[in-house]
Amino acid sequence: MILYVVILISLTIFLWIFIATAWGAPYIPSNIRTINKVLKWLELKSDQVVVDLGAGDGRVIVLASLLYGSKSIGVEIDSIRYVLAKFLILLLGLKGKATVIKGNLYNFDLSNVDIVMFSLLPASIQRLQPKLESQLPSGSKIVSFQFPIPSWTSAFVDEEKRIFVYEIDDNRSTCL
Numbered sequence: 001m002i003l004y005v006v007i008l009i010s011l012t013i014f015l016w017i018f019i020a021t022a023w024g025a026p027y028i029p030s031n032i033r034t035i036n037k038v039l040k041w042l043e044l045k046s047d048q049v050v051v052d053l054g055a056g057d058g059r060v061i062v063l064a065s066l067l068y069g070s071k072s073i074g075v076e077i078d079s080i081r082y083v084l085a086k087f088l089i090l091l092l093g094l095k096g097k098a099t100v101i102k103g104n105l106y107n108f109d110l111s112n113v114d115i116v117m118f119s120l121l122p123a124s125i126q127r128l129q130p131k132l133e134s135q136l137p138s139g140s141k142i143v144s145f146q147f148p149i150p151s152w153t154s155a156f157v158d159e160e161k162r163i164f165v166y167e168i169d170d171n172r173s174t175c176l
């Protein structure tokens, strides 16, 4: 009986990871210190809009709103993590500043966003790339945790912490 329960739990976990990977990335939350480092480096302002594509438990958007007063939006496809992020936002009294949307990150409109962050697999980044190039306004910044954006020149790289920062300039040369 115990063996069946163990097999069932293992299969459920495997399926959950498999589905998340097919969506864009499995759930591997970013380190809080790394997020803090990035947010500090970005010198966030309270009038800036920050988006985390694949928000997980909402830690990136919560920290951005809590520490810098930024308007932050997370997009999360997984129901459990979406509820977790929503709960965290309510718990910390950030309603109105931080928001989490349940949905697919590829459908989110980026045209009014100042900073986009994500921690996705290389294939998902490649799929997202044309959207970043066509929708993001000049001057906006992109932070990719774990993997670089292919063929783009980064404005800042921390190889050890796997942080890759990009900026869309006027002639969009950084993304070519």
Ligand SMILES: C[S@@+](CC[C@H](N)C(=O)[O-])C[C@H]1O[C@@H](n2cnc3c(N)ncnc32)[C@H](O)[C@@H]1O
Binding pocket: 020, 023, 024, 025, 026, 027, 028, 029, 030, 031, 052, 053, 054, 055, 056, 057, 058, 059, 060, 075, 076, 077, 078, 081, 103, 104, 105, 106, 118, 119, 120, 145
């Ligand atoms: C590696 S985790 C990163 C979580 C968070 N951004 C962080 O840095 O801690 C990736 C998250 O993206 C979510 N995700 C994957 N594909 C997605 C998609 N197509 N639309 C929205 N969320 C997605 C996963 O459910 C997971 O929570």
